[in-house]
Amino acid sequence: MKKALLFxxxxxxxxxxxxxxxxxxxxxxxxxxxxxxxxxxKIVRDSIKYTRIPPGxxxxxxxxxxxxxxxxxxxIAYMKEDPEFQKKIGGLFYGLDQSYSISVxxxxxxxxxxxxxxxxxxxxxxxxxxxxxxxxxxxxxxxKLCPDDWxxxxxxxxxxxxxxxxxxxxxxxxxxxxxxxKDKLSKRQAQESDVFSLYEWIDHMVAxxxxxxxxxxxxxxxxxxxxxxxxxxLTDEEAMQWFKDTDRAExxxxxxxxxxxxxxxxxxxxxxxxLGGFFTNGGERYxxxxxxxxxxxxxxxKFLINLEQGKAIxxxxxxxxxxxxYQTERRIRYAYSHDLDSAAVYFKSGSFYKCDKSKxxxxxYAGNVFNYMNSVIIVEHPGGGPKYIVCLMTNVxxxxxxxxxxxxxxxxxxxIREEQETATATGQ
Numbered sequence: 001m002k003k004a005l006l007f008x009x010x011x012x013x014x015x016x017x018x019x020x021x022x023x024x025x026x027x028x029x030x031x032x033x034x035x036x037x038x039x040x041x042k043i044v045r046d047s048i049k050y051t052r053i054p055p056g057x058x059x060x061x062x063x064x065x066x067x068x069x070x071x072x073x074x075x076i077a078y079m080k081e082d083p084e085f086q087k088k089i090g091g092l093f094y095g096l097d098q099s100y101s102i103s104v105x106x107x108x109x110x111x112x113x114x115x116x117x118x119x120x121x122x123x124x125x126x127x128x129x130x131x132x133x134x135x136x137x138x139x140x141x142x143x144k145l146c147p148d149d150w151x152x153x154x155x156x157x158x159x160x161x162x163x164x165x166x167x168x169x170x171x172x173x174x175x176x177x178x179x180x181x182k183d184k185l186s187k188r189q190a191q192e193s194d195v196f197s198l199y200e201w202i203d204h205m206v207a208x209x210x211x212x213x214x215x216x217x218x219x220x221x222x223x224x225x226x227x228x229x230x231x232x233x234l235t236d237e238e239a240m241q242w243f244k245d246t247d248r249a250e251x252x253x254x255x256x257x258x259x260x261x262x263x264x265x266x267x268x269x270x271x272x273x274x275l276g277g278f279f280t281n282g283g284e285r286y287x288x289x290x291x292x293x294x295x296x297x298x299x300x301x302k303f304l305i306n307l308e309q310g311k312a313i314x315x316x317x318x319x320x321x322x323x324x325x326y327q328t329e330r331r332i333r334y335a336y337s338h339d340l341d342s343a344a345v346y347f348k349s350g351s352f353y354k355c356d357k358s359k360x361x362x363x364x365y366a367g368n369v370f371n372y373m374n375s376v377i378i379v380e381h382p383g384g385g386p387k388y389i390v391c392l393m394t395n396v397x398x399x400x401x402x403x404x405x406x407x408x409x410x411x412x413x414x415x416i417r418e419e420q421e422t423a424t425a426t427g428q
Contacts (some may be wrong), residue, residue, distance in 0.1 A: 008418070009097075009406055010226055014271070018290050019022065019210035023311060024056075024220050024348075025037075025039060025057075025058070025059050025060060025061055025063070025064065025323065025326055025328060026040040026041055026044055026058060027060050027061055028061055028142060028323070029041050031061075031154070031158070032199045032201045032203075033091075033158045033197055033199060033200070034161075034199055034200050035176075035178040035180060035200065036178055036200075036203060037328070038080060038088060038178060038180055038357075039176070039178040039185050041326060042183070042382065043203075044058070044139060052329075052330050053301055053328060053329070053331070054331065054338075054340075054341035054342070055342050056340065056341060056342050056343045056344050056345060056382075057326075057327055057328050057331075057344075057345075059326065059344050061281075061323070063113055063344070064322060064323050064326060065319075065320055065321070066307070066308050066309070066310050066315070066319055066322065067069065067107055067308045067380075067387060068107060068281070068305065068308035068309045068310075069308075069309060069310045069315070070110060070242060070331070071113075071305075071309055072109070072309075072399045073305050074267050075153065075267060075301070075302040075303075075305035075309070076267060076302065078105065078113050078115065078305060079103070079105070079115050079117070079298070079302075080115060081115055081300060082114040082115055082116065083114055083118060083150075084419075085104075085106065085114040085115070085116045085419060086115075086116040086117075086248070088116070088415050088419065089102070089104050089116035089412065089415060090116065090118060091124050092408065092411045092412065093118055098122075099394055099395045099396045099397075100118065100119070100296050100392075100396075101118060101119035101120060101122045101296070101392070101393045101394070102116075102117065102118045102119075102120070102297055102390065102391065102392045102393070102394075103116075103117045103118075103125070103297035103298055103300075103301040103363075103389075103390075104116045104117070104386075104388060104389070104390050104391075104412065105122045105301060105304075105305065105388060105393045105404075106386070106388045106391040106416050106419060107245060107308070107387050107388060107389065108385075108386045108387045108388065108416070108420055109423065112423075114419070117297065117298070119297070120296065120297045120298040120301070121271075121272070121296055122296060122297075122393070123271060123272075123294040123296050123323075123394040123396060124282075124294070124295055124296065124372050124374060125293060125294065125308050125351025125352045125370070125372045126273070126294065126295030126300075126352075126372075126374055126393075127216075127351045127352040127374055127376075128209045128211075128348065128349065128350030128351070129274070129295055129348050129349070129350035129374045130204075130212045130293050130295065130350065130370075131206065131279070131348065131350075132207065132213055132273045132300075132303065132325075132348055132376070133259050133260070133273070133274075133275040134205065134217050134221065134259060134264075134275070135202065135205070135206065135217075135220045135321055135324065136262045136263065136303070136312060136313065136321070137218065137258050137259045137262060138140065138198070138202070138217055138221040139153075139218060139219040139225070139228075139312075139313050139320065139321060140221075140258075140261075140262040140313050140317075141221050141258065141313060141319040142156065142157070142223050142224065142317070143222035143313050143317060144224075144225075145196075145224060145228065145229070145231070151176070151425060156198065156199055156232070157197065157199045157202070158196050158198075158199050158234070159197065159200045161195050161197050161198075162195065162197075162198065162201070162216065162239075163192075163193070163194070163195045163236040164190055164191065164192055164193070164194040164195070164196075164201075164212060164216050164234060165192055165216075165240060165282075166191055166192060166210035166235045166282035166283075166285060166286075167212070167215040167216050167218075167219050167278070167280060167282050167283045167286075168189070168190040168191065168194060168213070168214055168215065168216055168280070168282065169189075169190065169192055169280060169282045170189075170212070170280060170281060170282065170334045171189060171190060171210055171211035171212045171279070171280060172189065173189070173208060173209055173210045173211060173212075174187040174208065174210075174422050175187065175188065175204045175208055175210050175212075175213065176186055176208065177190070177192055177374045183407075184306065186417065189212075190204070190210055190212035190213060191301070192282075192389060196361060198220060200308055201213045201217050202324060202331075203324070205217050206324050206325060207327075207328070207329040208329055209348075209349070209350075211279035211280050211399075212277075212279075212280055212282070214279040214280075214422050215279045215280040215282065215283035216277055217284070218259065219239075219278075219283065221259065222251075222254060222255050222258050222287075223239055225240075225254065225257075225258050226242065226254065240380070243286040243287075244286075248286070248287070248288060249288070251286065251287050251288075252283060252287055252288040252289075252304045252350075253288050253290070255277075255278075255287045255290075256290040256291065257275075260273045260274050260275060260291075262313065263299075263303070266276050266302060266303060266306045266311065266312060267302055267306075267349050268299045268302045269299070270291070271295075271296070272292065272295075272296050272298050272299025273294065273296065273299030273300060273302075273303065274291055274292075274294055275291040275293050276289050276290055276291045276292040277290065277293070280425055282307070286288055286299055289392070295374065295393065296393070297391040297393055298391075298420075299353055300391040301389065301391045304376065304378060304389045304391070305389070306318070307322055308378070308389075321348055322378070324358070325326070325346035325347060325348060325358060325378070326344065326345075326346050327345050327346070327347050327375070327416060331345065331347070332349060332402070333349045333373070333375055333402045333405045333406060334347070334348045334349065334375035334377055334378060334390070334392060334405040334406060334408070334409045335349070335375070335409070336402075336406050336409075337406045337407075337409035337410045337413070338410075339409065339410040339413045339414070340374075340379060340409060340413065342381065342382060343379050343380055343381045343382070343385070344379075344380045344382075345377055345378065345379055345380075346378040346380075347375070347376070347377045347378075348375075348376050348377075349374065349375050349376075350373075350374045351365055351373045351374070352370070352371040352372045353365060353366065353367030353369075353370060353371040353372065353374060354371075354402070355368055355369065356368055356369050359412075361398040361400060363400075364400070365400040365401075365402065366397075366398055366399055366400045367397065368396075368397050368398050369397075370395060371395055371396060371397050371398070371399070371401070371402075372393070372394070372395050372398070373394050373395075373396075373401040373402065373405065374391075374392065374393045374394070375390070375392045375393075375405050376389075376390070376391045376392075377390050377409075378391070379413070385417075385420075386413065386416045386420055388412075388416050390412060392408065
């Protein structure tokens with residue numbers, strides 16, 4: 001689709017054919033233009049000591065693969081409990097109440113997948129895990145716009161620059177800003193005046209979970225649907241005018257459709273995972289909420305299996321989204337477990353809590369009305385080590401569950417290692 005290149009400066013067209021074939025681990029800067037990666041790339045190149053990320057965060061672009069492409073059935077076909085594996089995983093929750101829900105898929109041996117679950121259908125407020133639905137939405141719209149031209153999709157992500165505007169505020173999460181010329185990294189909140197490429201806004205949304213970035217990416221997915229090919233040359237002023245001129249109810253309906261229909265196409269039901277609205281007050285000035293947000297281990301597991309199958313939109317989109325989820329930022333909560341230090345992790349965490357001070361025993365990430373904390377992760381240990389998916393969702397009142405998630409990560413990792421050792425010893 002030649003129109004996909006209309007907005008790219010002519011001086012840049014000559015280098016497009018020489019772009020590397022993959023993205024974003026640390027060596028992905030040239031392809032994506034994400035400045036944060038240029039900073040990390042320089043650290044690696046200059047052999048500067050950097051302890052913020054563990055050894056498993058240094059994979060190259062070409063090291064990232066989809067693991068279940070040989071599995072053609074729908075995701076639910078691979079979510080049948082293995083009795084022995086179920087017993088082992090279930091035993092890890094002995095003494096814990098029903099506030100813990102989980103689904104686990106051991107895909108170390110792709111010819112013998114093993115699944116276990118606990119309260120997998122229970123719905124939770126997904127918090128920032130819901131940003132993965134926005135990631136799916138924008139890749140879905142890119143595929144619809146350029147179905148036969150992957151290069152055009154990548155070019156749009158790298159070269160289309162958009163202003164945050166009111167959608168980008170307000171959020172306490174900071175974003176990394178790297179000045180390449182001055183070799184200076186700083187962090188601050190997103191601002192209305194910020195202008196980044198789509199790739200950079202997506203990176204801010206996933207890598208550091210910035211709410212403003214999530215609202216901007218959601219907005220752009222909606223604009224892709226509304227404007228189609230006109231989106232290539234759409235200005236920030238034209239985009240904002242559309243929001244002002246269009247009936248709010250219609251905008252809300254379209255936004256809900258954009259972010260939730262791709263999930264239904266993957267076999268994820270409305271009660272298993274849905275997103276009800278934007279992540280910032282700025283976004284909600286123009287788009288209403290609809291249906292509320294909910295997530296379950298079952299729904300999120302379906303998504304990650306589709307991703308590994310190459311069926312989350314299509315195979316190239318699935319691989320690209322997996323690369324975006326690859327953690328080259330500081331690991332937190334479940335992913336913080338040192339048992340995972342040598343592993344590649346593809347991770348998203350989310351929290352949402354509410355305090356009633358009159359009830360006491362409440363604080364940051366320790367709500368006493370509700371206290372959701374969720375972790376979804378793909379873990380890939382090097383070589384022949386374990387490879388598996390975990391979707392963990394909790395609602396433990398009056399307690400920051402980050403430590404619980406971290407400890408459970410170590411226990412689950414050990415259990416899967418033991419399962420692997422048993423299978424090797426018995427020749428299964």
